[in-house]
Amino acid sequence: MFNTVTIVGVGLIGGSFGLALKDLRLASKVIGVSRSGSTAQKALQLGIVDEVMGLEEAVRQSDLIYVAIPVDVTLPVMHTILDMIRPDQIVVDAGSTKQALCTSVADHPNRARFVATHPMWGTEYSGPEAAVHDAFRGRTCVICEAEKSDPQALATIKKMYTDLGMSLVYMEAEGHDVHAAYVSHISHITSFALANTVLEKEREEDAIFELAGGGFESTVRLAKSSPAMWGPIFMQNRENVLDVLNEHIAQLRKFKSSLEKENYAFLMELMDNANKIRRILK
């Protein structure tokens, strides 16, 4: 499908993308670009990429450049890449926020060579070691501002994600960021805060270790996520995240009030309502 693909950022997402390209033979050569020499070497050792080199040299050789780095760094890097690409090259990003990036490149002369995407997959781990085979299959990929990409570039990227086993959803960047705040960003904040709650109050860590059952682990596991990745996401999407966070605190206060007042009927009502999530989750 591609001759040469450059992956900028060979961590959890970029690394898994590299593995998928190789597993499905979608690229003849995969080049890795990383600010960290040890990360690049690790990606090479793990067979995620065939070669590592500097950004400019890598971009020059590639028909696809896939950017999977923290969303704050994505902004300048994307401009650097768009400034230098030819009309036969395609640039894609995989970031969890879309509005800041789409706004930032809106007037770039090469905007049409860029396809803004968010493959909705991740784990709480990071770095090349966190990359997994067949990561994206069965998941949803959001494509934003599809109409601003060149139709052929868009078609190529749609086919690529479909080949990876993803289903495609189209959204405006603004709408994407609102939805992402609800279904992804707030989960991470509550999980970080829950970890801090337990760490703050519970000094006898052995007791946590021994008693923490499956429920605790599943709600708190996202607290292991990378601050370097999530900090910039929360900052770029801060208005939406703050809206959802305020609502979440208000919902927690309802539970608090029901307990303080020993209002069992209200407590049951809150839980019965929450059970409606069964309709949405499988």
Next chain:
Amino acid sequence: MFNTVTIVGVGLIGGSFGLALKDLRLASKVIGVSRSGSTAQKALQLGIVDEVMGLEEAVRQSDLIYVAIPVDVTLPVMHTILDMIRPDQIVVDAGSTKQALCTSVADHPNRARFVATHPMWGTEYSGPEAAVHDAFRGRTCVICEAEKSDPQALATIKKMYTDLGMSLVYMEAEGHDVHAAYVSHISHITSFALANTVLEKEREEDAIFELAGGGFESTVRLAKSSPAMWGPIFMQNRENVLDVLNEHIAQLRKFKSSLEKENYAFLMELMDNANKIRRILK
């Protein structure tokens, strides 16, 4: 190990206990007791129990009576059972709160025949259909006020849980309830509240359905849990749960403040601290 075991409440926990008894051949006969005729029939159909009958008749025939019903109903049912048992019988409960029950039976003449336990396992599902084979293996079981149980009864129950593959931890009832608030009860409240947050704000449910990735699902799955089971737990443990809930809201407010003030250093500090949970979770 046992001739006849009665399981009072053949849902998620009681049902899984019945399956474990049968899989490991720890009982010649398992009797199910349920307030609901259809639940009892379901347990019979699923092979969780061999017979169903009324509480009094079942208790009379059994050397072990295992109580796995909502913690509010446990209080009167436990008294009914303790009032009628003989010195050769053992009664065990599996509730998620321990202090109310232990206090309630403290002066019962048959207190020594009772072993207060909390096998730390569960899922968000309920009823006999939710019962699973080999549920307890590798998990921790808390035994409370062990010194108030008859040594032989205690030894029998310790052996039983060890046979199920559980490791044992001993705590006072008060300490148990504090720990349970941190590592189990708060996770359920945050999950219920997160579901309500999303359901409240997000009207386009298709978007949730399509975009909700693994992170969302894992933090919100406990919101599918049974209100009939969890309401009484929260009420019985309300003081501890309120303490943890207040701390959790305070932790969320720190995230809120860091975003409102665009204080990136503080945001990173909060997440770095949360990452310490890695030491505790595998």
